[in-house]
Amino acid sequence: MASSVSGIYTSSPSLKRFPNQTPPLTQPLRKDHVSFHARRADRSLSLARPRAVAREVSDGAAAAAAAAAKGLEKDPRALWRRYVDWLYQHKELGLYLDVSRVGFTDEFVREMEPHFGKAFEAMEELEKGAIANPDEGRMVGHYWLRDPKRAPNSFLKTQIENTLDAVSKFANDVVSGKIKPPSSPEGRFTQILSVGIGGSALGPQFVAEALAPDNPPLKIRFVDNTDPAGIDHQIAQLGPELASTLVIVISKSGGTPETRNGLLEVQKAFREAGLNFPKQGVAITQENSLLDNTARIEGWLARFPMFDWVGGRTSEMSAVGLLPAALQGIDIREMLAGASLMDEANRSTVLRNNPAALLALCWYWATDGVGSKDMVILPYKDSLLLFSRYLQQLVMESLGKEFDLDGNRVNQGISVYGNKGSTDQHAYIQQLREGVHNFFVTFIEVLRDRPPGHDWELEPGVTCGDYLFGMLQGTRSALYANDRESITVSVQEVTPRTVGALIALYERAVGIYASLININAYHQPGVEAGKKAAGEVLALQKRVLAVLNEASCKDPIEPLTLEEVADRCHAPEDIEMIYKIIAHMAANDRALIAEGSCGSPRSIKVFLGECNIGESYA
Numbered sequence: 255m256a257s258s259v260s261g262i263y264t265s266s267p268s269l270k271r272f273p274n275q276t277p278p279l280t281q282p283l284r285k286d287h288v289s290f291h292a293r294r295a296d297r298s299l300s301l302a303r304p305r306a307v308a309r310e311v312s313d314g315a316a317a318a319a320a321a322a323a324k325g326l327e328k329d330p331r332a333l334w335r336r337y338v339d340w341l342y343q344h345k346e347l348g349l350y351l352d353v354s355r356v357g358f359t360d361e362f363v364r365e366m367e368p369h370f371g372k373a374f375e376a377m378e379e380l381e382k383g384a385i386a387n388p389d390e391g392r393m394v395g396h397y398w399l400r401d402p403k404r405a406p407n408s409f410l411k412t413q414i415e416n417t418l419d420a421v422s423k424f425a426n427d428v429v430s431g432k433i434k435p436p437s438s439p440e441g442r443f444t445q446i447l448s449v450g451i452g453g454s455a456l457g458p459q460f461v462a463e464a465l466a467p468d469n470p471p472l473k474i475r476f477v478d479n480t481d482p483a484g485i486d487h488q489i490a491q492l493g494p495e496l497a498s499t500l501v502i503v504i505s506k507s508g509g510t511p512e513t514r515n516g517l518l519e520v521q522k523a524f525r526e527a528g529l530n531f532p533k534q535g536v537a538i539t540q541e542n543s544l545l546d547n548t549a550r551i552e553g554w555l556a557r558f559p560m561f562d563w564v565g566g567r568t569s570e571m572s573a574v575g576l577l578p579a580a581l582q583g584i585d586i587r588e589m590l591a592g593a594s595l596m597d598e599a600n601r602s603t604v605l606r607n608n609p610a611a612l613l614a615l616c617w618y619w620a621t622d623g624v625g626s627k628d629m630v631i632l633p634y635k636d637s638l639l640l641f642s643r644y645l646q647q648l649v650m651e652s653l654g655k656e657f658d659l660d661g662n663r664v665n666q667g668i669s670v671y672g673n674k675g676s677t678d679q680h681a682y683i684q685q686l687r688e689g690v691h692n693f694f695v696t697f698i699e700v701l702r703d704r705p706p707g708h709d710w711e712l713e714p715g716v717t718c719g720d721y722l723f724g725m726l727q728g729t730r731s732a733l734y735a736n737d738r739e740s741i742t743v744s745v746q747e748v749t750p751r752t753v754g755a756l757i758a759l760y761e762r763a764v765g766i767y768a769s770l771i772n773i774n775a776y777h778q779p780g781v782e783a784g785k786k787a788a789g790e791v792l793a794l795q796k797r798v799l800a801v802l803n804e805a806s807c808k809d810p811i812e813p814l815t816l817e818e819v820a821d822r823c824h825a826p827e828d829i830e831m832i833y834k835i836i837a838h839m840a841a842n843d844r845a846l847i848a849e850g851s852c853g854s855p856r857s858i859k860v861f862l863g864e865c866n867i868g869e870s871y872a
């Protein structure tokens with residue numbers, strides 16, 4: 255039963271460390287230089303900053319260089335030439351990348367080229383199966399998912415192909431009604447409830463928003479948090495359709511607390527509705543994980559593998575992304591084809607012909623290779639709304655690292671945020687245009703406004719889509735006029751193929767950029783600290799409960815002060831956390847505040863109200 259998934263646990267398997275086993279993918283890019291941004295003066299001087307070098311000291315005239323750094327090319331003819339010279343086009347994908355509004359110089363490109371050479375070699379090694387995630391001793395194989403013949407051995411190739419076939423077959427059988435829910439009046443599954451977090455949610459959410467048809471065969475909802483009210487809301491929205499809901503629980507590790515909690519909450523809802531959860535449950539997880547074992551023992555409807563060598567944030571083309579997409583009627587083979595075509599382009603060792611490398615070049619230039627500017631993602635298309643949220647994890651969890659591959663403290667990363675245009679025009683574009691200059695923009699342009707045959711002119715010669723186009727172009731120009739740099743990625747339409755390509759483009763850009771700055775893009779050690787601390791808070795809460803229970807059993811109406819609780823917990827140094835725990839429990843009717851109020855913590859006296867004899871809070 256579900257109760258077998260119990261206890262608080264952290265998700266990551268213990269990390270093997272091989273500090274000296276794999277040489278760094280690139281030589282660190284070291285130059286002595288004058289600090290470029292005063293506010294970053296505390297950064298280690300060992301950081302990689304060829305741009306700063308190019309801008310500041312190449313001709314020995316710091317003032318001239320500083321002026322040049324501000325003065326982006328403004329002559330329209332020269333800009334047009336730059337646009338044409340640098341425009342990247344992928345004909346088959348109908349995708350363009352315009353980097354002309356990023357001000358990198360020829361000198362900077364020349365200087366960076368050898369570093370790109372090393373990054374390309376590193377990517378090649380990675381695709382051949384190198385241990386590209388040295389801390390965890392893992393291969394990094396998301397590129398094989400869309401081109402299984404590139405997998406380093408036939409076992410992995412077959413695993414990928416078999417999983418894809420199994421996903422397609424299962425999705426077809428569900429959509430066609432061959433696989434049915436046991437007790438639904440509909441006689442077929444109508445809804446998906448996807449339970450997962452981080453990389454086990456963001457890709458499926460982005461793709462659903464981008465590509466699900468207006469009337470998908472199964473509609474999708476997400477539980478991606480341990481917020482009880484949020485979960486209740488999703489379950490309430492399903493209402494009687496819970497009986498025809500396919501619950502897909504996604505967790506690579508199979509032990510992420512939020513996902514476990516989501517599962518337990520959903521299982522409770524099933525029990526209360528008199529439904530048989532296992533007949534409607536699907537697990538996507540690593541073989542033999544806690545989730546996998548639970549699903550196997552309980553006899554869930556299906557289980558699909560998540561591979562050790564695919565990271566959560568690059569898992570959209572694994573069963574994690576493909577199963578929910580296929581169930582919504584999205585052509586997953588087209589998504590894979592788009593990604594594969596993009597990967598092929600990104601294998602070019604000629605910088606100009608490699609769109610991911612061009613992106614990485616722009617990121618390096620714009621952020622000085624140290625994340626000094628934020629990446630604002632502005633898709634001018636409602637269906638791409640979640641792209642920035644998806645990229646936030648892909649970029650920030652990959653690049654946001656304290657140490658480089660040589661163990662130097664570098665505190666790297668690039669912050670990502672965004673929403674959509676032209677909506678943002680009426681929100682934060684004001685600051686982008688005129689306020690603090692701490693960002694560069696990436697516009698995502700979709701050339702086709704709506705399907706053929708539906709357009710009309712809402713004023714002579716002008717459609718609704720023309721306005722959207724005008725807003726994008728206008729914002730791009732207005733920002734540039736004020737020295738705000740931007741990249742523009744254009745696609746013909748939002749299709750499974752272009753979405754697959756966009757994902758692949760950014761996955762590779764992150765990989766290349768990580769090589770340039772010499773960090774491991776494929777681990778996330780920082781996340782563990784928060785998970786561990788959360789576990790400690792919950793352990794402390796159990797001690798508090800035990801202390802209050804013991805006190806209530808001795809004298810049900812004699813409340814304890816916070817100090818007394820902390821002393822009896824043998825944790826006087828944790829008094830602030832104990833106060834917060836009590837305030838939270840009191841707000842949820844699980845402890846009673848006898849005296850005082852939460853606004854004046856010293857005044858609080860607390861008790862449990864009832865003695866739970868024999869209750870173990872351990």
Ligand SMILES: O=P(O)(O)OC[C@H]1O[C@](O)(CO)[C@@H](O)[C@@H]1O
Nearest residue numbers: 452453454505506507510566781
């Ligand atoms: O798929 P899992 O193992 O549940 O992990 C979910 C997410 O948690 C993280 O490990 C940390 O946030 C992400 O990298 C991952 O995508």
